[in-house]
Amino acid sequence: xxxxxxLDPSSRTAQPPSQPQHREPHHAEHHRxxxxxxxxxxxxxxxxxxxxxxxxxxxxxxxxxxxxxLRHMHHQAYLVGGCVRDLLLDRxxxxxxxxxxxxxxxxxxxxxxxxxxxxxxxxAHVYFRGGKIVEVAxxxxxxxxxxxxxxxxxxxxxxxxxVFGTAEEDARRRDFTVNGLFYDPFAGEVIDYVGxxxxxxxxxxxxxxxxxxxxxxxxxxxxxxxxxxxRLGFTIEPETFAAMRRxxxxxxRCAPARVLEEVFKILRCGGASRAFxxxxxxxxxxxxxxALAQAVEAGGExxxxxxxxxxxxLDQLVRSGDEVSEAVLLGSLLMxxxxxxxxxxxxxxxxxxxxxxxxxxxxxxxxxxxxxxxQRMFRGPPRRRRRRGGVATQAYFRDALQLLEMxxxxxxxxxxxxxxxxxxxxxxxTHPEPAASPPPSGAAPEIAVEAExxxxxxxxxxxxxxxxxGRRRRRRGGRRRRRRGRGQPATAPAAGGP
Numbered sequence: 344x345x346x347x348x349x350l351d352p353s354s355r356t357a358q359p360p361s362q363p364q365h366r367e368p369h370h371a372e373h374h375r376x377x378x379x380x381x382x383x384x385x386x387x388x389x390x391x392x393x394x395x396x397x398x399x400x401x402x403x404x405x406x407x408x409x410x411x412x413l414r415h416m417h418h419q420a421y422l423v424g425g426c427v428r429d430l431l432l433d434r435x436x437x438x439x440x441x442x443x444x445x446x447x448x449x450x451x452x453x454x455x456x457x458x459x460x461x462x463x464x465x466x467a468h469v470y471f472r473g474g475k476i477v478e479v480a481x482x483x484x485x486x487x488x489x490x491x492x493x494x495x496x497x498x499x500x501x502x503x504x505x506v507f508g509t510a511e512e513d514a515r516r517r518d519f520t521v522n523g524l525f526y527d528p529f530a531g532e533v534i535d536y537v538g539x540x541x542x543x544x545x546x547x548x549x550x551x552x553x554x555x556x557x558x559x560x561x562x563x564x565x566x567x568x569x570x571x572x573x574r575l576g577f578t579i580e581p582e583t584f585a586a587m588r589r590x591x592x593x594x595x596r597c598a599p600a601r602v603l604e605e606v607f608k609i610l611r612c613g614g615a616s617r618a619f620x621x622x623x624x625x626x627x628x629x630x631x632x633x634a635l636a637q638a639v640e641a642g643g644e645x646x647x648x649x650x651x652x653x654x655x656x657l658d659q660l661v662r663s664g665d666e667v668s669e670a671v672l673l674g675s676l677l678m679x680x681x682x683x684x685x686x687x688x689x690x691x692x693x694x695x696x697x698x699x700x701x702x703x704x705x706x707x708x709x710x711x712x713x714x715x716x717x718q719r720m721f722r723g724p725p726r727r728r729r730r731r732g733g734v735a736t737q738a739y740f741r742d743a744l745q746l747l748e749m750x751x752x753x754x755x756x757x758x759x760x761x762x763x764x765x766x767x768x769x770x771x772x773t774h775p776e777p778a779a780s781p782p783p784s785g786a787a788p789e790i791a792v793e794a795e796x797x798x799x800x801x802x803x804x805x806x807x808x809x810x811x812x813g814r815r816r817r818r819r820g821g822r823r824r825r826r827r828g829r830g831q832p833a834t835a836p837a838a839g840g841p
Contacts, residue, residue, distance in 0.1 A: 422527075521571070546577045634696035670742045735768055
C-alpha cells in the first residue's frame with residue numbers, strides 16, 4: 344500500500360524520525376545541501392515501504408528536481424511518455440518529460456529558468472546548465488474519444504490541443520498505450536491508466552481507444568507508430584495497422600514541415616530499413632515521399648534491393664553512435680537511384696521534387712547534392728588540386744565520406760577509395776597545412792594580408808603602404824586593385840597621395 348505522505352507535499356517537509364536530522368558534511372557541496380530550505384519531497388528519500396520500480400540513479404536529476412519543485416508548490420507532477428517506456432525496457436531515454444496539473448503560466452511563474460513555446464500545444468521548457476531542457480506539459484483532455492462524439496462536419500483533425508484535464512484524461516488522450524505510462528519517482532510506482540504495461544510486455548504498438556478515431560485526429564500518428572515499431576522491434580496491432588492503411592491519404596492534410604521532421608526521425612531511429620518496409624506496406628510512403636516511392640517502384644526488384652541495402656548501412660552507421668546530418672539521411676535515400684543518361688530517376692531531380700512536395704529547405708538540398716556529387720570524384724582518377732586543401736576542406740566532406748562508407752557496406756565496392764580518403768582526412772587533421780609564408784622584404788603586400796584586417800578595425804601603420812597610421816581599409820567585392828601610375832615603384836606612394 345502506498346504511503347499517503349508520498350502524495351501530500353505538506354507532510355514531507357521533515358525527514359522521517361529514523362533518519363538523522365543533521366548529517367555531518369564531508370565537503371562544501373554537502374554543506375550547501377544541508378543549508379538549503381527543506382523541499383516538500385526530497386529525491387534522496389525513496390519510498391519507505393518497497394524498492395522503487397525504477398532505480399533512482401537511472402532517473403535524470405534535473406527532471407526529479409523539476410517534479411520536486413512542482414510538488415512543493417502543491418501540484419501533481421510525474422515523469423511521462425517515452426522516458427518511462429524506455430526505462431522499463433532497460434533502454435537509455437533520450438530525454439525526460441514531465442506532466443503536471445499546473446497550467447503553462449503557472450509553470451513559468453514557478454521556474455525563473457522557464458520559457459513557454461508552441462501555439463497548437465502550449466509547453467513549458469525549463470532550462471538547466473549545459474543547455475539541457477526539461478519539457479513540462481500540462482495534463483490535457485481529449486474532446487473526442489469515440490465515433491459517437493464526432494463533430495457535425497465529421498472532421499476530427501486536431502488543430503488546437505489546450506483543453507486541460509486530469510492525469511487519467513491526459514493518459515487516455517495520448518497516441519499509443521506504451522506512451523501513456525506515468526512514473527512517480529517519490530512513490531517509486533508506475534501509474535498505468537491505459538494498459539500500457541501489458542502491450543509493453545507483449546512488444547506491441549496499439550492505440551489508446553478506437554484506432555479509427557486516433558488516426559483521423561492526427562494522421563502523423565501512423566508515422567510515429569512505424570517509428571516506434573522499427574526502433575523497438577515491436578509489432579503493430581492489426582486493427583491499428585488497418586486504420587493506418589485506411590487513412591494514409593490524410594497525411595496530405597498535415598503540415599509538410601511536421602511530416603518531414605517525422606521522416607528524419609524515422610531515418611535516425613536505427614531501424615530505417617524495417618520502417619520503410621512498413622511505410623510502403625501501409626501506403627504512407629507514396630503520400631510522404633511520392634517522388635521517391637515512384638522511383639523505387641519503377642526500378643523493380645533490383646532497385647528495391649539496393650534501396651534496402653543502403654538503409655541497412657544507414658542503420659549500422661546510426662547505431663555506431665556517429666553523428667549523422669540531414670544531408671547523409673537524404674543521401675542514403677537517393678544515392679543508389681542514379682541510372683544512365685536515359686534513366687528518368689536521378690538524385691538532382693528527386694531533390695527538386697522534395698523541395699516542391701515535402702518543403703525540403705533548399706540549403707539542405709544543396710548540401711545533399713554536393714555530398715552526392717563528391718561520390719563520383721571519390722571513385723574517379725585523382726585530379727589536380729585547384730585550391731588549397733581541396734575537397735577535404737569543404738563543409739560537406741564529412742557527409743560525403745559517410746555516404747561512401749555506407750556504399751561500401753551496402754555493395755562491397757569502393758573500399759580502396761574509402762581507405763585512401765580516410766587516410767587523407769586523418770593526415771590533414773594530424774598535420775595541417777602551414778600558413779602562407781610572408782612576402783619578401785621590400786615587396787608589396789599580398790591581397791591575403793589585406794584581407795586579414797577585419798572591416799572597420801584599425802590596422803598597424805605598415806598595413807597601408809604610404810598611408811596614414813590608423814587609417815581604415817575598405818573591403819570591396821573581388822580583388823582590390825592597387826592604384827598607381829605606370830612605371831611607378833610599388834613601395835612609393837601614388838602621386839598626390841596624402
